[in-house]
Amino acid sequence: MSASGGDPVHQSFLAHAQFRWAKLALALCLLSLVAYLWHQPVDGANGGTWLGYTLGGIGAALILCLLWLGVRKRQYRSRLGTVKGWTSAHVYLGLSLLLIVSLHCGFQFGLNIHTLAYVLMVLVIGSGLWGLIAYDRLPGRITRLHGGGNREAWIEEVLDLNEQAIGLANALSPEVHSRIVASADKLQLGGGLRAQLFGPRRKQGGDGLRESLEKRIAQLRSGPSRGAATAPGEQNTVMFMAGQLRQTAGGEQEAAGIQKLLDLLAHRNELVARINQDVALHARLQLWLLLHVPLSLALLAALVAHVFSVFFYW
Known part of the structure; x- marks a missing residue:
């Protein structure tokens, strides 16, 4: 034909x-x-x-x-x-x-x-x-x-983003630094058969995360109050960082640092979600x-x- x-x-x-x-x-x-x-x-x-x-x-x-x-x-x-x-x-x-x-x-x-x-x-x-x-x-x-990329390149980028995020967190506060390190340690790529087929149980980000963060940051910056910090264990890392942005008293430079860190976390989580989705599709392709x-x-x-x-x- x-x-x-x-x-x-x-x-x-x-x-x-x-x-x-x-x-x-x-x-x-x-x-x-x-x-x-x-x-x-x-x-x-x-x-x-x-x-x-x-x-x-x-x-x-x-x-x-x-x-x-x-x-x-x-x-x-x-x-x-x-x-x-x-x-x-x-x-x-x-x-x-x-x-x-x-x-x-x-x-x-x-x-x-x-x-x-x-x-x-x-x-x-x-x-x-x-x-x-x-x-x-x-x-x-x-x-x-x-879309022209591959899983190995995504993993390398996730590792690089983790290093960048930890470097930025060092310049902010010990609390932020410990939170970012803990977040990097908890990232799960692949896993057992159930995790490979359906993804990790703990949600690690996904489509639209960047947009939701930008809206949240805009709300926090426009808020007049500067209440007490929320304990890191009560929120996920992204929302904890949004709370830090609301409370920052270091001016625009510190706010810009937190903003950049939020962008890194959003991009990293999107990549992690993409990697796990790729693992799941390949696992389903081979399971039969x-x-x-x-x-x-x-x-x-x-x-x-x-x-x-x-x-x-x-």
Whole structure:
């Protein structure tokens, strides 16, 4: 496929070869369904009939072929189809397994290795769909978030802003200095699995913080009162600094120093929020693999046990 200017147009693997694998999977499902409706065994549909064995063999063959994708992706010189074609087949044939394997067992389930294999197959397919949706939506959000930047540069800038903030705080007061140092120590980038997926529990800043600070500073500067200082432990660092600005008696020079420090804190917190959002998006992008691959291996083991038990104990 090419655009009017002659340049090739990117084509999703889902539409590979004009949806070849989607058509094949649909045809396979229709044939299986027609055979299932036509076949009327005396004991009812089950995996022990000739059709049950046939559909079971097709399902097992499909599972083994789909598991081979992980190997094919690393065979860079292989001529056995393209990775895009294999991925397209992986998606559509994987979805067809839901119907084919259900027809294979005649929708009969119980507390046994056969149903365990079926459940694992459903979980593998579900995690694969999750990955498909994630890779369709999250990369665009990551690109927009980066905007030409990258996480390593943001982290370096956060460290530099911390040093600048501590340097400015040294010139103000010991109380301000201790507050800024404590704030820098409490910053959390990434963390455990929950923090990576959803961000740290403690809010560390975000969009619109600079605007809200500017409004707050304007209110504080226009206020006539100079009440007692608020204890640092009762407010977050930004609001504590806003309170310091209201109480300053050192003239415009000290007020300008506090203003600059507030701007540094606002920018730092925005960067921290951006870093944690970037970590969360990448974690969500990779989480499905942590489920999909182990579940696929468990499915393979259950499939072997299922086939072994059928041919050696039934």
